Amino acid sequence: MSMKNALERRLLETRAITDRVGARVGWSRRLDGLPAITMQVVADPRPQHLKGFQRTRATQVQLDVWAASEDQAEEIRELCIEHLTPAALIGSIKFQRAMIDNVRSGAEPEQSGQPQRSRGELFRESIDFIFTHNA
DSSP, rough: OHHHHHHHHHOOOOOOHHHHHOOOOSSSSSOOOSSEEEEEEEEEOOOTTEEOOOSSEEEEEEEEESSSHHHHHHHHHHHHHHHHHHHHEEEEEEEEOOEEEEEEEEEESSSOSSSOOOEEEEEEEEEEEEEEEEE
């Protein structure tokens, strides 16, 4: 099992999260319907020493919560932090306690540049997790 599969499974096996987003959890793609959770790997260095790669590594993952209201997005964001931060064993992947590098929030921009408008119906909360796990 890959770290990505384990992380997705971890979210989908958390009833408090699936009660709110259903099965709308995935990697690097927009999902149909709201609310939803998407993830993408931001950094995945492969530390090594003279004998080869180290067994554990830290992977930075950006998790985005998409919702129709700011309150709903914030609620799901806090559930993700609560359930993904503790250490866990999912299949063959052992996660150490996660670190949070950054949390960002706000409406999803409808257009770039000036003046910038935002879609009133789509809110996003982003969390940058650093997961230390076995490779």
